[in-house]
Amino acid sequence: MSNRIVLITGTRKGIGEELAKYYLAKGDIVIGCSRSVPEWKTSAQENYKHFQADVNDEKSVKPIFSYIRRTHGRLDALINNAGIASMNHSILTPMQSAERVLGTNTLGTFLFCREAAKVMKNHKSGRIVNFATVATPLKLEGEAIYAASKAAIVSLTQILAREYADFGITVNAVGPTPIKTDLIRGVPLEKMERLLARQAIRRYGVYEDVFNVVDFFLREQSDFITGQVIYLGGV
């Protein structure tokens, strides 16, 4: 299926940027969003539309979906990539940081799933891919709020899969291992190596590992796959 309408959150940098470029290169129409405007460009830029929005701000998120409905009439896939991390001992984590992480990661994912389902249900089909993390099953110290915000995404994924099944929408999640992005910049090397040692396959993830799982969930043939979480690296 080409020329899919794909909405990706958090496209300014990191995995979101790479996902946007990847699906643009495949010939899809990509709608992206982030709090600030991305600096990257691709040769398929005419197929990319960007919205400046905070993912958990309902007032700035709803116009994205109105645009999709009015311009394209449908939404084939939502990739809920936007996320922030707070790596700190819980005793040293300010409430403001905790609220920010839960707001962006958990509530942002919920809001985009809800609004996407309203559009997708009109065509009785759609794919939603959420972003979990290996930090949840590995129970990583220093990532209590981040892991909890993503654990909530696992619950959302599993329950929304059931709520949206009658609308022909699948909801799944990918749980990446650390990838060398800004999200882990500042984490001591020793800590990263300890983390990698807990994976069955002990290496950093690469963007292609994530694309592979997202592609699988987006395939037309994956219409019987829902409520699943695939962790990378054998976690």
Next chain:
Amino acid sequence: MDKILGLITKEIHGFNKTLDTPINLDKGKESVLFGRDSNLQSIDFVSLIASIEQAVSDEYGKELSLVDARAMSQKNSPFRTVGSLAEYINEILKED
């Protein structure tokens, strides 16, 4: 109000084509959507409310959410009849 009622009725007419037991609109504004006297399945109710929200948003060019906390906490649900829903939408549009 008539315009809003018209929008709701139009959406229900379209929606009725997908239902085994269509929503009975014979009682006009008093036609039941939600509650004990409704024969609408919960999944169909959800779908209908989302469709009406989109129709109103498109018609008035405004972003609105019909399922805000206020609607969920009202003692008499604004979703119970076609008329109560129209009044509720009218209130929301006035506020914006």
